[in-house]
Amino acid sequence: MPAADRDVVVTGMGAVSAFGTGAGALWDGLAAGRCAIGPLRHPRAAELRIPIAAQVPDGFDPAGCIDERRLAMLDRTSQFALVAAAEAMAQSGLVSGASFAPERAAAIIGTGIGGETTHDEQCRRLYAEGATRVHPLTIVRLMTNAAASQVSIVHGIKGPSFVVASACASSNHAISQAVQLIRGGLADVVVTGGTEACLTYGSLRAWEAMRVAADDTCRPFSANRKGLVLGEGAAVFTLESRAHAAARGATVLARIAGFGMTADAGDIVAPDVDGAARAMLLAMADAGLAPGDVDYINAHGTGTPVNDAAETRAIRRSFGAGASRLAVSSTKSAHGHALGAAGALELVAVVGAMRHGIVPATLNLAVPDLECDLDYVAEGPRPMKVRAALSNSFAFGGLNAVLAVTAD
Amino acid sequence: MSDVPTHAAVRDAVFSIVAKQGKVEVSALTPASTLKDFGIASLTAIEILFEIEEKFDIDFPEQGADLDSGTLEQLVDAVAAAVAKKHAGAG
Numbered sequence: 001m002p003a004a005d006r007d008v009v010v011t012g013m014g015a016v017s018a019f020g021t022g023a024g025a026l027w028d029g030l031a032a033g034r035c036a037i038g039p040l041r042h043p044r045a046a047e048l049r050i051p052i053a054a055q056v057p058d059g060f061d062p063a064g065c066i067d068e069r070r071l072a073m074l075d076r077t078s079q080f081a082l083v084a085a086a087e088a089m090a091q092s093g094l095v096s097g098a099s100f101a102p103e104r105a106a107a108i109i110g111t112g113i114g115g116e117t118t119h120d121e122q123c124r125r126l127y128a129e130g131a132t133r134v135h136p137l138t139i140v141r142l143m144t145n146a147a148a149s150q151v152s153i154v155h156g157i158k159g160p161s162f163v164v165a166s167a168c169a170s171s172n173h174a175i176s177q178a179v180q181l182i183r184g185g186l187a188d189v190v191v192t193g194g195t196e197a198c199l200t201y202g203s204l205r206a207w208e209a210m211r212v213a214a215d216d217t218c219r220p221f222s223a224n225r226k227g228l229v230l231g232e233g234a235a236v237f238t239l240e241s242r243a244h245a246a247a248r249g250a251t252v253l254a255r256i257a258g259f260g261m262t263a264d265a266g267d268i269v270a271p272d273v274d275g276a277a278r279a280m281l282l283a284m285a286d287a288g289l290a291p292g293d294v295d296y297i298n299a300h301g302t303g304t305p306v307n308d309a310a311e312t313r314a315i316r317r318s319f320g321a322g323a324s325r326l327a328v329s330s331t332k333s334a335h336g337h338a339l340g341a342a343g344a345l346e347l348v349a350v351v352g353a354m355r356h357g358i359v360p361a362t363l364n365l366a367v368p369d370l371e372c373d374l375d376y377v378a379e380g381p382r383p384m385k386v387r388a389a390l391s392n393s394f395a396f397g398g399l400n401a402v403l404a405v406t407a408d
Numbered sequence: 409m410s411d412v413p414t415h416a417a418v419r420d421a422v423f424s425i426v427a428k429q430g431k432v433e434v435s436a437l438t439p440a441s442t443l444k445d446f447g448i449a450s451l452t453a454i455e456i457l458f459e460i461e462e463k464f465d466i467d468f469p470e471q472g473a474d475l476d477s478g479t480l481e482q483l484v485d486a487v488a489a490a491v492a493k494k495h496a497g498a499g
Contacts, residue, residue: 049469211454215469269451306450 005243008179009408011250012094012238014087015348016080017335018054018231022087026235026335026345027352030360033380035334037217037229044201050213053199054231054336056080066154073140074150075115076197080234080341081147082154085191089155092238092250094189096156099248106187107151107161108178109236110170110194112340113203114163115142120200147195151236159187168300169393170194171235171343172401176259178239188244194344195234204230212304218337220301220330220362221308221376223369228302231336235344254351257388257406258287264398271307271394276300276314279400280390284318287404289388291319294326294404296359296389298346299376301330302337309371311392316374327384329377333363343393347403354386354407412495413464418488421463426480429456439481466490 015022018036019029029036039045040053062071062079065086074082089095096102118141125131140146145163152161160181164174171194178192207213207230214227245252260282264275284291300311308330316323331349338345353359358381365378391403413421419439427434430448443453457468464487 049467209454209458211457267449270449 005241006183006185007242008182008239008256009242009245010237010253010256010351011240011245012088012090012092013235013253013348013351014084014091015233015235015345016056016060016083017233017338017345018056019335020057021060021083023235023348026348030331030334030349030352031356031358031381033361033363035217035363037336042199042201042204048204049208049215050204050230051215052217052229054229054338055199056232070154073137075118075141075146077111077115077117077195078147078150080197080232081109081195081236082150084193084195084234084236085151085155088191088236088238094238100189100244102156102158104159104187105157105189105191106159106178106181107148107155107157108164108174108181108190108192109148109151110164110166110172110174110340110344111144111147112165112167112170112196113198114144115146116198116200116203118142120202123202151191155191157191165340166399166401167395167397168337168339168342169395169399169401170340171347172259172391172393172403173261173399175237175256175343175347175403176261176401179256179259182239182241188241190239191236192239193234193236194341196339196341197232198339199230199232214303217364218303218333219364219366220299220303220333221312221369221372222365223367225303225305225308227304228332228337231332231338232341233335233338233345234341235348237344237347252408254354255406255408256403257289258283258285258404260286260402262400264400266398268398269396271310272398273310273313273317275398275400276311276392276394277317279402280314280318280392283390283402283404287388287406289404291322293388294390295384296350296353296386297326297328298350298389298391299328299330300392300394301332301362303330303332307394309369311394312372312374323374326375327359327377327382328374329360329362331360334360343391343401343403346391347405350389350391350405353389354405357383357385359384359386412492415488418491419484422460422484422487423480425459425463426456429459437480439479439484441480442477444477460487464491466494
């Protein structure tokens, strides 16, 4: 447990998701129990076996908050990150050089793949169209670190800045690094979160070949679940030490009380109950929380047959008899699986649950599964006070990261 | 257009792919075997499907084959049906 003044608090958040631009749009969708999964919009959708996705609406317009010269340098991944970061910075009131010292600020962003749209487009030029030149900004657009670099440039952040990649746990690993920087005294302000935009033809074909995507919808913990539904988007938060936030009179939205990180060191894709359970236990221990203090778990809940059963067993192992009193929901059923952005979008759900007293539902859970025997909030968004919550992310590759969040 | 492969030819090809990918002897495979019987992991199973698709130039639907509990006989039947459908369509 860090000294109280190195406590890590959230003072701003922003998002781009299948519900549109804004953390408010995402939260309103979750609070209303709406599903943002729809038919896949892609020029070659008719050829693909994956018919659905949770895509950022076509009306997404980054030009409102990114100038034209910068826009030319950005892959869709960085566009999402910058739009979300602008919203978070505006809400927090943080301004480089005015309300924080640039050298005492960091930008730590998670992404699973990075500039996939750029990569796909430029490869098509070379291999399909026979071109011999690619766009001169290809490298600056597609480099995996681009999102963190752009956030640091736009917001005048001159401390530790980098991208964290751990597939579907990228956001939670990034946010964990942000917490460590603040606790360790290396930064007072960290702009952190995750971003992903990889619904390209090549990437969709790769997911098809893996055979883990559903063709109807995302049904976490339901006996008739058929797999995950790919999503995209970004969520970005401003984290500050409690002392820094208090000194400038900032509004505290929530507190990142702890984190737990583990590796399965087992199968490259099959989930591991032990690795997941250890991550939850470590997060609670780090936060100084007892299992009885936790009211809500935002589950990894991908909707694949194996994840949801293994995660249920891991929750039972971590919480013992207390598991049955937890509200557990997978908001991937609403905003899709945004991979490297998943944990960040889900942190918007957790902060929203605490601030509004509503736990988002698990949508499309129609058929109970004997292997999934917890309270998944299947009836719809539930009015409920949330004192403390966990947010789970368990990545392909066996890399797990769990955040523990408290109201303040 | 080549002739439609016989059911026996499809079976031999499927068994050979399963044996190679699963690192088991072809002689150990029977129509009633499941991939689980040989401890074949899910990633290997999707490699098997990929190789079968490539070999016969067919597509399995995303949710088409129950590779964990389905038998090799069911797999062979599904491949044979997909191959027949493809040839009927091409004809």
